[in-house]
Structures are given as C-alpha cells and as structure tokens.
Amino acid sequence: MSEDAENQEHTPSDAPADAAQVTRAELALAVARFQLKLLMDGMRDILLSPISIVAGLIGILSTDPHPDRAFRRVMVWGRKSEDWINLFGYRKGAQSDELLQPFEQRVLDEVRGDGLVGRASRGLDNALNKRAKSPGESQHSDTDA
Numbered sequence: 001m002s003e004d005a006e007n008q009e010h011t012p013s014d015a016p017a018d019a020a021q022v023t024r025a026e027l028a029l030a031v032a033r034f035q036l037k038l039l040m041d042g043m044r045d046i047l048l049s050p051i052s053i054v055a056g057l058i059g060i061l062s063t064d065p066h067p068d069r070a071f072r073r074v075m076v077w078g079r080k081s082e083d084w085i086n087l088f089g090y091r092k093g094a095q096s097d098e099l100l101q102p103f104e105q106r107v108l109d110e111v112r113g114d115g116l117v118g119r120a121s122r123g124l125d126n127a128l129n130k131r132a133k134s135p136g137e138s139q140h141s142d143t144d145a
Contacts, residue, residue, distance in 0.1 A: 024128070025111040025121050029104055037087045037096060044081050048074065 022030075055074045059067035086094030110117040 023111075024125055025108065029107055033100055033104065034087075036100065037085055040085050040096065041082075041087050044078070044085065048078055052078075 052071065052074045055070035058070045083091060084095045086096055089097070111121045112118060
C-alpha cells in the first residue's frame, strides 16, 4: 500500500481535503480542539481506572454466574465515551465535535472578519510569510551552525 493511500485511509473526518489550504488560524484552532479532546480523554481515563477496579472486584467477590457483568458494563461505557470524544477525528458527527463546532465557527468568523482579530491574524500571516520568503536567510537558522 502506498503512503498516500495509507494516509487517506487514516485521515480524520475534520481534516481539510488539501492540507495546503489550512491557514495558521485554522491550525491553531485544530490544535486547541485536539488539546480539549485530550483533556476529556484524560479525565475519562482518570474516572475509568478506579471504576474498572471496583467493577472487577465486585465480579471477583460475587456469587453471580456472570462475574464479569459489571466490568463489561464499564467497558461498554468506555467505548461509548471514546466514540463521543472522537480524539483523532475519525468518526463523522461525533458529539464532542458537534459541541465544539459553534465555538470553532465563531472563532473562524472573527479571524476571517474585518475586526481586530481578523486584522491581527492577517498581519501575523503577512509578517510570517515575508520572513519565510526573505532571501539569504535559512528557514532553519536555529539549527544551522
């Protein structure tokens, strides 16, 4: 399988079709979204750890003919929460994405608008683009010695 085919198979649902079209503001928003999802995922893990231990102990100590019942319920809840969080964006229409989308759209509207945020974003883009295109300077000047 080619690398391009492999990358297309594993492209998140919220990724643009052409990565070159992504602006710096959109990248910053994607990083913020990912950090929020990492926070949700971490909180879920912190909660699931002791709950799964208790569920396992209940099963071990019970006389129930299905001692793994409580643990299986924890696993189902964990899978559902994983789908809801959609950490890497592979599920279209995930609930956390729907929850974040109005806020993301509002930020993008501000960045694309003519207000202070939009002008500042375009000014930063222009300055960074000029720096990247300036002749005689290495783009990796920190590592050049």
